[in-house]
Amino acid sequence: MASEDKKPKAACFDGEAARSLVKELRGTFDAGKTKSYEWRVLQLKSLLKLTKDHEDDIIDALRSDLSKPVLEAFVSEIAMLKSSCEFTLKQLKRWMVPEKVKTSITTFPSSAEIVSEPLGIVLVISAWNYPFLLSLDPVIGAIAAGNAVVLKPSEIAPATSSLLAKLLGEYMDSSLRKWKSGKHRIGSAAAKHLTPVSLELGGKCPVIVDSNINLIITARRIIAGKWGMNNGQACISADHIITTKDFAPKLIDALKVELVKFYGNDPLASEDLSRIVSSNHFARVTKLLDDDKVSGKIVHGGQKDQSNLKIAPTILLDVPEDSLIMNEEIFGPLLPIVTVDNLEDSFNIINSGEKPLAAYLFTNNKKLKESFVRNVSAGGLLINDVALHITNPYLPFGGVGESGIGSYHGRFSFDTFTHKKAVLYRSFTGDASARYPPYTPGKLRLLKALLSGNILGVIRALLGW
């Protein structure tokens, strides 16, 4: 017994271990195990069962890692994952069918199709803020597309990470493996092997608020999309607000009222707010407030409890443009409000920065909505709400520019882990000699006609005119 106690908890995962892991999975993949519809469905159903059977364990792990309120854990992680899994199960057969495409006279006679085939071995590197969802949602896509998968959950959410290791080992085929490791630099590593990557990153997701709105609903939705999302620690949570100088006081008042309704007068004591994930991040967020020019702009909140890693919902008004809080992704419960004279100026402000993962607009003004959609570049846009667009499986979810590359959710997950192989079928009949040497002016004429789809020209060329 004593010697067992001395055994290391987990074997050191070095380059050798990584190579042998990938080799094993490649063997599994090459044997064709992951390609059948039946295998994919079995894995997805097992994933669903895992989620249903262990809902309480998952909620406990999320509480341990992030103090995530039960309801938030259920809505934003468990229910989202179940939806995604069920949607995929329903659609998978259809997605796997080769897509027939049209052919033109240039390749006549022929038929063509696009066949979806798995890429092979996929690596999913997940995040700590939605550790359950952001680990398994991409895995659903990878499995649906017929790949073998290695999942590396975030070490910053250790309870969820351990739980995933245990449960995936019990429920899933061994072609889905988990490994713990440190950080890596992804981009250049992928380049060495010419591996395509999807990068779901973040950014400063702005919320533009017009005066032509339902104020109470707007305030609630902003709160839900800021502090209701892991206390602001989400890639798509509202980072900051842009509104007019005139409207800002009204908005701030409405936010204050609703904040008290949601979290009470002492938000640090509320069970319905997540904590900051770690002391490192707590230090990072409080540093944003360190600057006097910033802390002097707090109009609501600002309370901190370092021992419990809690920070209260905090609103700031018109902090300096060059302050850290306005130049880095906040990823915490601080909400700066920037005021402008005209709301249209907000588009330029957003476009002058890096493209965010999401941008939000609250307004009833149709022209403003159209102008927003046309002129603001972001991963996704949502009008009159915050964050909800990620629940629509028909919309691609992903970034652009600094906020990321690639997209997923619904069918986009399947596509992201798929190679769309083009297939052209020809027969031995219908051979156009114009293609081959010796090359003659007559052949040139015929080719010109064929390639331009000019049937009359083809006939004339064939007749020698």
Added chain:
Amino acid sequence: MEAEEGLRLGRSVTELRETFRSGRTRGVAWRKSQLRAILKLIDDHEDAIFEALHQDLGKHPVEVYRDEIGVVKKSATNSLSCVEKWMAPKKQDKYGGGEVGGEFTHSTQVMTLALDPLMGAISAGNTVVVKPSELAPACSSFLANTLPLYLDSKAVKVIEGGADISQQLLQQKWDKIFFTGSARVGRIVMSEAAKHLTPVTLELGGKCPIILDTLSDPSDIKVAAKRIAGGKWGPCSGQACIAIDYLLVEQKFASTMIEFLKKTISRFYGENPKNLKNLSRIVNKHQFERLRNILEDPSIAVSIIHGGSLDEKNLTIEPTILLNPPLDADIMTEEIFGPLLPIITLTNIQESIEFINSRPKPLAIYAFTKNDSFKKKILAETSSGSVAFNDTMIQFVCDTLPFGGVGQSGFGRYHGKYSFDTFSHEKAVLHRSFFLDLEPRYPPWNDFKMQFIRFAYMFDYLRIVLLLLGYKLKKIFSPGHLA
């Protein structure tokens, strides 16, 4: 000098960014005007294009038209008629329009590989820099001199130069990079792009095999021989990413096929190796030497069964067939990119699948067979950018098929609408109204809200209604989680 060059490039990119910000490239009118301008450029300068390609590569005008001019015209015409449709937001939304795209082209299909992606970038409303390959200098000059006369020079720029210029360009921040070329350079492009989180499309190469099943009908064998010759020596003397690299055939059929191939070669290219017609030359001395070294390697030379002669003055190599060269020699491990065709014989053609799978994924697999179940097996058990049955190269001109690689042959795709998509960001847009705001969405949390949300996720409307009417429903979750 280098710093100056860097500054000049930086200024060009800044100008392009300003042009894009001004919104000029967003409207459909601008995009169509550019596409029309490309068509006009090609019509006006057809002879100059023939001349440039003849100068750089010794290409025959028919080959030029078939593989370059015709393809680009077809693509431009197609884009013109479809761009408006492509631009329309999809009900589950799409909104075209990136920003500044960079494009690096390859040396042997210069017009196609420069203009085809350029058109995709323009259709999607981007501003573009094209860096043509310096290995085809006449074509590079042609593009640099002619494109500005036809296209909006504030939105489309051509930058000429070699590796040093490419390096400088790669230091700039692009919104998209489209690269056609070798895997070695592809890695460099991707590493540099990673620094700016720039998405890339890499159109690389690979050893495109052809699986030749045993055919019994002589007319089929004749057609196959033509298409194989056309797919090996037709495209720039084998210097094309989708040209056939090597051939797999059953031992018992090999000699018949070789005879047909020899006859086809002499019909296409003439009998006299010192005066070969209709055949492009090797692009430059460096590549010529590379191919010469392969042919003069004793272990490989012994397997030459046809051709093999070299004309150093004209940089031409005779169409050459080799039979079973050593599998570990360069000719079978590196992309040949030249007019040498190794034939590998197998006992049973089914072995070709394993042969191909033990090597990196190619850009294309060609299979000549009438056996439907063998076709299905090839499709299911091999992986490549594309597959063509009973023909070669032709999938390149089918606009409805995505063209691109997988694994070592690259990633991303283009042609037709895929070109538009490759240079676009699909922006998701969701509209909500203020009508119908649900209480249970917001804290403070309690049992009621939990139940409501559970039922909502299960689309259990009946239970929702009952809950709202105040009926006590059985607890679904274990106690202790909610106070």
